[in-house]
Amino acid sequence: MTNSPALQSSKARRFHLRVFGCQMNIYDGELIRASFLNRGWTETDDPEKAEACLFHTCSVRQRAEEKVHSLLGELRERKRRDPGLVVGVIGCMADREGRELFEREPHVDIVCGSRHFPRIPDMVARVLGGEERILALGESEVPVDAPVRDLGGRPSHWQAHVAVMRGCDMNCTFCVVPRVRGRVESRPPHEILDEVRRLVDSGTTEVHLLGQTIDAYGRDLPKEGRPSLALLLDLLADVEGLHRVRLITLHPSYVDEELADAMARSPQFLRFLPVPLQSGSDSVLRRMKRGYTMDLYRRRVAILQDRMPDLELVSDWIVGFPGETDVDFEASVAALREFKFLQSYVFQYSPRPETVAFELEDDVPAQLKRRRNIRLLEVQREIAKGRTRKMVGTASSLILEEPASQGGWKGRIHNGHFAIVDVEDGAPGRLVKARMEGWNGKELLATR
Ligand code: SF4
Numbered sequence: 001m002t003n004s005p006a007l008q009s010s011k012a013r014r015f016h017l018r019v020f021g022c023q024m025n026i027y028d029g030e031l032i033r034a035s036f037l038n039r040g041w042t043e044t045d046d047p048e049k050a051e052a053c054l055f056h057t058c059s060v061r062q063r064a065e066e067k068v069h070s071l072l073g074e075l076r077e078r079k080r081r082d083p084g085l086v087v088g089v090i091g092c093m094a095d096r097e098g099r100e101l102f103e104r105e106p107h108v109d110i111v112c113g114s115r116h117f118p119r120i121p122d123m124v125a126r127v128l129g130g131e132e133r134i135l136a137l138g139e140s141e142v143p144v145d146a147p148v149r150d151l152g153g154r155p156s157h158w159q160a161h162v163a164v165m166r167g168c169d170m171n172c173t174f175c176v177v178p179r180v181r182g183r184v185e186s187r188p189p190h191e192i193l194d195e196v197r198r199l200v201d202s203g204t205t206e207v208h209l210l211g212q213t214i215d216a217y218g219r220d221l222p223k224e225g226r227p228s229l230a231l232l233l234d235l236l237a238d239v240e241g242l243h244r245v246r247l248i249t250l251h252p253s254y255v256d257e258e259l260a261d262a263m264a265r266s267p268q269f270l271r272f273l274p275v276p277l278q279s280g281s282d283s284v285l286r287r288m289k290r291g292y293t294m295d296l297y298r299r300r301v302a303i304l305q306d307r308m309p310d311l312e313l314v315s316d317w318i319v320g321f322p323g324e325t326d327v328d329f330e331a332s333v334a335a336l337r338e339f340k341f342l343q344s345y346v347f348q349y350s351p352r353p354e355t356v357a358f359e360l361e362d363d364v365p366a367q368l369k370r371r372r373n374i375r376l377l378e379v380q381r382e383i384a385k386g387r388t389r390k391m392v393g394t395a396s397s398l399i400l401e402e403p404a405s406q407g408g409w410k411g412r413i414h415n416g417h418f419a420i421v422d423v424e425d426g427a428p429g430r431l432v433k434a435r436m437e438g439w440n441g442k443e444l445l446a447t448r
Pocket of ligand 1: 168169170171172175176177178212213251
């Protein structure tokens with residue numbers, strides 16, 4: 001007799017899923033989870049108890065890949081003891097490393113690319129049935145997103161991710177996404193609308209629409225009757241019970257008047273918008289092949305701010321890109337001050353194999369990258385404080401997220417600032433109107 005989890009009956013089958021990376025991966029993780037639960041599997045946090053250990057991976061940073069290799073290493077001994085264990089690598093790392101993963105990690109059974117993960121339960125079943133080494137990479141004949149999304153893998157009832165498109169048509173020199181995730185593939189608007197309606201019916205009040213360059217939504221679809229992100233926002237405006245729509249992430253090149261108008265008239269659009277600038281230096285932007293100059297970025301932001309003066313912007317930054325001088329870096333600091341971003345995500349450049357920038361000399365010392373990172377975040381903190389303080393005296397809607405430790409409830413107001421409101425009988429996802437009466441140095445203090 002053996003106690004091997006891998007040899008237990010199908011009733012007791014358990015999967016262990018670790019998800020790394022961006023919101024899109026988290027969303028995909030929900031889809032993967034739902035597809036296993038539907039087939040009668042149960043989820044376990046403990047890889048030792050699982051028949052199938054799956055990693056939904058990210059290749060954007062080296063550290064995330066190293067972590068997956070280390071977790072895979074921990075499973076090597078387990079697989080020796082229990083050959084029936086199924087080990088699968090899904091997503092960007094599978095796309096990037098491909099067949100080599102089998103060589104580096106011989107105990108891996110499945111290498112499944114970003115466009116193939118909906119078939120992962122079948123692949124696991126095939127391995128359990130005796131098949132060896134399944135490799136599924138590149139484009140898929142069927143769209144990644146099913147026409148009807150299974151909502152069974154969602155952790156939170158009031159907030160939900162919804163992918164509206166996959167892939168990216170840009171070619172930023174530092175980024176592996178276009179190589180691993182492929183070209184833009186937009187979902188038809190009726191599918192998205194249906195998914196949002198079903199989410200709202202199940203208690204969701206806030207959706208986060210996801211796409212690598214979400215403002216490119218629809219550009220891959222036939223010209224006649226081509227939908228756009230502006231159209232999507234208009235369609236969602238009619239969904240009763242949907243309080244908020246958040247967009248993640250835009251590319252400055254696709255911002256136009258039509259989109260800005262739709263955002264401005266949407267009653268649900270969260271005016272807290274990620275439009276990553278990455279660098280304030282034209283020469284760095286050129287080497288990054290971002291597809292815009294500072295001047296173009298300025299003009300696109302002006303289109304948005306003209307319609308929504310209370311819009312708050314969020315940026316990603318890369319510090320220490322090859323060839324970034326002190327002058328280039330100071331241009332980023334100046335840009336941060338100019339656009340007064342409310343939030344910044346700062347990354348220290350690290351070369352990623354299979355990107356164009358990998359060929360450039362990584363010539364900014366690690367210590368200098370760290371110093372630039374710290375400096376940018378210091379400036380960001382100072383700017384954010386000033387912007388939040390300025391909201392005192394305004395009125396806004398607020399979606400409650402969680403009870404605040406000092407009493408009342410914490411939530412975000414219409415343009416992304418956090419506030420604590422004097423509500424005692426709150427519930428996550430509830431919409432309240434409030435007036436910003438003060439500021440505690442971090443959050444706004446609001447009363448109803
Ligand atoms: S826009 Fe650039 S950084 Fe963003 S996913 Fe596409 S290639 Fe990568």
